[in-house]
Amino acid sequence: MSGADTVAELVRRQWGDHRIGLRDEKRTLTHHQVAAGAAARAALLVDLLPRGVEPHLGVLLDNSPEFPLWLSAAALAGAAVAGINPTRRGAELARDIQHTECRILVTQRAYLPLLDGLPLPGVRVLVTDTEAYRALLAPYEGAEPDEAVVRPVRPDSRMLLYFTSGSTGAPKAAICTQRRLAAAGRSLVAHFGVRPDDIHYICMPMFHGNAVIADWAPALVAGAGVALRARFSASRFLPDVREFGATYFTYVGRAIQYLLATPPGPDDRAHSLRLGFGTEAGAVDAARFEARFGVRLVEGYGSSEGGAAIQRTPDTPAGAVGRAAPGDDLAVVRPESGEECERAVFSPDGGLLNAATAIGELVNRGRSPFEGYWRNPEADAARRRGGWYWTGDLFYRDAAGFLYFAGRTDDRLRVDSENLAAAMIERILSRWERAAGLAVYAIPDPVAGDQVMTAIALREGTPFDPAAFQEFLAAQPDLGTKMPPRFVRVVPELPLTATNKIHRVALRRESFLCADPVWWRPAPGAPYEPLTPRAVTDLRARYAAHGRPLAG
Numbered sequence: 001m002s003g004a005d006t007v008a009e010l011v012r013r014q015w016g017d018h019r020i021g022l023r024d025e026k027r028t029l030t031h032h033q034v035a036a037g038a039a040a041r042a043a044l045l046v047d048l049l050p051r052g053v054e055p056h057l058g059v060l061l062d063n064s065p066e067f068p069l070w071l072s073a074a075a076l077a078g079a080a081v082a083g084i085n086p087t088r089r090g091a092e093l094a095r096d097i098q099h100t101e102c103r104i105l106v107t108q109r110a111y112l113p114l115l116d117g118l119p120l121p122g123v124r125v126l127v128t129d130t131e132a133y134r135a136l137l138a139p140y141e142g143a144e145p146d147e148a149v150v151r152p153v154r155p156d157s158r159m160l161l162y163f164t165s166g167s168t169g170a171p172k173a174a175i176c177t178q179r180r181l182a183a184a185g186r187s188l189v190a191h192f193g194v195r196p197d198d199i200h201y202i203c204m205p206m207f208h209g210n211a212v213i214a215d216w217a218p219a220l221v222a223g224a225g226v227a228l229r230a231r232f233s234a235s236r237f238l239p240d241v242r243e244f245g246a247t248y249f250t251y252v253g254r255a256i257q258y259l260l261a262t263p264p265g266p267d268d269r270a271h272s273l274r275l276g277f278g279t280e281a282g283a284v285d286a287a288r289f290e291a292r293f294g295v296r297l298v299e300g301y302g303s304s305e306g307g308a309a310i311q312r313t314p315d316t317p318a319g320a321v322g323r324a325a326p327g328d329d330l331a332v333v334r335p336e337s338g339e340e341c342e343r344a345v346f347s348p349d350g351g352l353l354n355a356a357t358a359i360g361e362l363v364n365r366g367r368s369p370f371e372g373y374w375r376n377p378e379a380d381a382a383r384r385r386g387g388w389y390w391t392g393d394l395f396y397r398d399a400a401g402f403l404y405f406a407g408r409t410d411d412r413l414r415v416d417s418e419n420l421a422a423a424m425i426e427r428i429l430s431r432w433e434r435a436a437g438l439a440v441y442a443i444p445d446p447v448a449g450d451q452v453m454t455a456i457a458l459r460e461g462t463p464f465d466p467a468a469f470q471e472f473l474a475a476q477p478d479l480g481t482k483m484p485p486r487f488v489r490v491v492p493e494l495p496l497t498a499t500n501k502i503h504r505v506a507l508r509r510e511s512f513l514c515a516d517p518v519w520w521r522p523a524p525g526a527p528y529e530p531l532t533p534r535a536v537t538d539l540r541a542r543y544a545a546h547g548r549p550l551a552g
Helices: 007-012 031-048 066-077 090-099 109-115 131-140 178-192 209-222 234-244 255-260 283-293 377-383 422-429 466-474 504-510 533-545
Strands: 020-023 028-030 056-060 080-083 104-107 124-127 158-163 173-177 199-202 225-228 248-251 275-278 296-299 330-333 360-364 389-397 403-408 412-415 418-421 435-444 450-458 487-491 518-520
Touching (some): 007 031, 007 066, 020 031, 028 031, 031 066, 031 131, 066 080, 066 209, 109 124, 124 131, 158 209, 173 178, 173 209, 178 275, 199 209, 199 234, 209 248, 234 255, 255 275, 255 283, 255 435, 377 389, 412 435, 412 450, 418 422, 435 504
Parallel strands (some): 020 225, 080 158, 104 124, 199 225, 248 275, 275 296
Antiparallel strands (some): 020 028, 158 173, 330 360, 389 403
16 A cells, blocks of 8 residues: 555556556556656646646546546646536536636536636636647647646645535535545555455546545555546446446445436346445445445545544444544534533434434544635634534434434424434435435424425335325334424435435425425324315415525
């Protein structure tokens, strides 16, 4: 395992290695060719960047070989990459590029319409799938690593400006230095035993931290190969794994649910894959995935900010993420007071009995690797208030110190004066075998606090049966009396962000005023019935009478 302190050093070490290093459907490059391609792009970058500006380039690409080549080029040149989200539009997209002070934008022809008419003064656009780009790059093809830098490369050199997938306000660009990215890669190599003959399959978008920090970086550290899928495709997952000989992949959000929704086949276990690492699969779907595909999923915890680390050990209980790494001081506290929450108390079947007093925000009271947000002192201060790093994530901790994820602080609900976590309710509802995927979220109560609403995508050919759903709810021993959904929205598929996370903001915004069928309980404990136009009119009147908004 490499002990390099910079990503640039890891890129240089590929020079002279003629094993296959990078592949997609169209191209195959050796490790040496990757290093040579990175050196050529680094030299081009140095010539194109105006003097005296921040050495930042934006990358607006699908997962093609150009993406890791430009990441590698930036590392060699001492520059930083801002991952640009292609689902952003108009002023928001322009704001992301301008805020990160990108003077070079690397993109592809498919995304040129997104840039039409945007105010991007001083930004040079490179379109990778054109003859003009190939001609521009050709004179630099003989370059070698270390021949061209815009700034001296040090461990504290900025490497990434990656936007967080925040649910409110403008996304924040988290800074990641070469030291932190290299260290993250080393940690994962050590933890998962990544070998040079492994193949890392990157199907999550590379403009997001998961793909770069948890998939590309450990491959780079170990000298493993990388295989790319332009965009995540559930139907192409197994064929790609077999074609590329993939052994490791990462996931976020609902990717695992979509893989489980594909038709089972007799050869589901005929592949080389040994491990998946990610977040938000949930214990139920992780078990289903391993039973079907024979692949262990390891649920981790992390963010683009890197402010708190949780270490998974062999004795980690089912449902837990892990516990604080040695030397770290992580705590679960009440956000309003900073006092530690009670330790979790479980029923014999594993249900959390004291959610109201055990769930709180995870904080890091010790030294944090968080390196700040780009030109956003207010967001920095909010993260670091009181000398602690506040993650913005809800957790609970058991008597042995193991930590369990309970959702985002934005996903907290307050129902009849009781605090609930959406993720806790989701875990319980996900046991319903008729559901292919679901999300739990808060909508305002007409008088005060919140009401519980869920959106459910059913398995193919399965209609929503309100009596069966109510019977399922009644059979769950750990479903508290305030947890059953008041409203059930039946969706053909869950709305997702570009990183395959459920778009909860959109769900909350629409509440029950949507085109999809909605079922509801007119009173607690009542049977579910269709939400009719008359009922919607009556509900609107109740909200108006109390001056409460309908949108979440």
